[in-house]
Amino acid sequence: MNETTAGSILTTEGIPLKVSLQKAERRNKIRAILLVAPLLLFILFTFLIPIGDMLLRSVDDSYINTVFPKTFKEYKKWDRQDLPSEELYKTMFFEVKDSEGYAIGKASTRMNYAKSGWKSLLKKSKRKFKKIEEGPYKEQMIAIDKKWADMEYWKALGVMVDATTAGYYLNAVDLKYNVDKEVVRQKENRRIYNHTWVKTFKVSILVMIFCLMLGYPISYLLSTLPLKYSNLLMICVLLPFWTSLLVRTVAWMVMLQQKGVFNNLLVMSNIIADENRFKLMYNETATIIVMTQILLPFMVLPLYSVMKTISPNYMRAALNLGASPLHAFWKIYMPNSVPGISAGCMLVFILAIGYYITPELVGGKDGQMIGNWIAYHLKTTLNWGLSAALGAILLGVLTVLYWVYNKLVGIENIKLG
């Protein structure tokens, strides 16, 4: 039907070949789309939309504007030199008085991020404003709480006037807006994130390196052993996959704690004294050890699948050509296993950098990673904006790394199997 003579782009029926081809392909395309549609929808609703929502939350500052719309409108007229006019006090008064307690509570939480003290001030004011019948309001408000006469509080409102804010992102890297909307560093005792970021990267990189160091020889062995042995060994490597993460983590707790199996053995065999037991649990060391064990299969699998394709004849040829085994490995085998190394390292690093449950359980105070802070703000402080900002930065960093990696090694060099 769609035959064409050489040099012509028309089919025998006179339809342009491209059109004809598209027609023929359309059925296939529709079929392909229908096949992936359920998964696509699932991903859309359970992944893309929530992620998009979280990313929006990281810059969203509109709620407070819906609680105090008139106040903020009035606020924009304020010259920020002296205390605001009676008019601004009055608008604020009524919006606090007339709003739902729930709304005030939520707004005051936000205001507290800008200047701590707002929350208690509003809570107290909301209660006492009921007794105030008529104006002028300025003096009466100041009488309730002297904070109403504090310029700092009024100035701090300026940070929230816009519907979007970079404040969460600033918080995520230990910066903040001061009341004059200038970017300044957090107070020394509140700087926690930069430190955690560094530690997160450090732990992830170390875990990646240890996984590579432990996984490379195993993968090599797996790929060179005869099938019946390699299958058995593969099962040993994959065994952790079939065990619950929690069970494995708890097993490590039993192993590594100060009165645990490992330390007991060392003390029993007189290698260390009873009072010198190693501190291997509830710290960064524990996080690294346990994460390495848990993520090892993710390194072994891509390495193995790539090494399996490296013909043993390459090494033989290199030896035959006069290279020492070490030289042959370094110059011939290793470069050919790079796609596996890349894939394994990427996989382990990406999984490690967002790891949460293991550091939470075994990391103690000093082994916490950024994922733990995200969870903390999501569950405990309910500061979803900050959670979202931390998550977005994580996502951004990974995207940048991915881009750099693509430039350096080429993404087509990744091979998972």
Place this chain on the structure above:
Amino acid sequence: MGSSDSFVKFDKVDKSYDGETLVVKDLNVDIPQGEFLTMLGPSGSGKTTTLMMLAGFETPTGGEIYLEGEAINKIPPNKRGIGMVFQNYALFPHLTVNENLAFPLEVRKLNKSEIEEKVKKTLDMVELGEFGNRMPLQLSGGQQQRVALARSLVFEPRLVLMDEPLGALDKKLREQMQYEIKHIHERIGITVVYVTHDQSEALTMSNRIAVFNDGKIQQISSPDVLYEKPENAFVANFIGENNQLKGKVKSINGKNCVVTTDHGDEITSLKINVNSVGDSSTVSLRPERVEINATEGNFENSFNAKVKELIYLGDHIRTRVEVCGNDQFIVKVPNSYKGANLKEGSTVKLSWKASDSRALDLR
């Protein structure tokens, strides 16, 4: 052959992988310098294992291999100075053709200009001078094969091993490469040990062929001797086409003997691989040595045969006949007036000389 003039010597070499069966049994071969020796045999016959032992990738379980009089069993492969062309070439995929060729030279710490010069010279020899900067995977199968060949020669080894190097090429290219390898061998006079399961390849290229079966060399001789004078039924059957008539030795008469087939016919043949009267024997006979309806000549053997099948092959007519109880007997009839008269079902007279039929062992 004494060990003094042999370049490579296998001395009572055994090899077993599992400790139960021997893959190579009591192998004794001497290879003089400059020879092109082919190890030919079906898969599993031990020929590749033998090659791998020579290259140093497998260790003999018993016996010793000598290279230029030096025992090499304990010398690792990288110190043997033997070139090798691998099955599927084993070109390093992440290096260019030039880098592939330079690899053995860099390992030997030659200086840069020397490396460049040798790489260029060797590439030119295989007519790939223009392809130095390509990656191996950008080359065709035939070109990759030449690069592999060049790489095995570039460091001027004393010996080159080839493990079915042409197996992955199509027929035409394979034939072309056979001649090319043969010519390169003649030109630079290097010693080559070549492994293949393709008998025509072996016949084309070799000075001598060692036919392997069951871990043993069945016969080692020049291609013509191997074809004309196979010493046992396996070799007769493995090399070229071959008619087999089974029977028992009736009498022995000097270098000839008479074999009675199960059908009762008596065939006079050369006594090659039978010892005494009563032995079972396979009489082997090349299809082209059989005359149909011969009118002249002195033939010791002459039998009536029934034409079963005629296959027209252009230059000759492949004729399957039933003779002496064997209905798979093939005769190659030249496409001349003789062949034109043949009809399926007709009876013809087959004749052959005693010196063309060989009484071998029963397989």
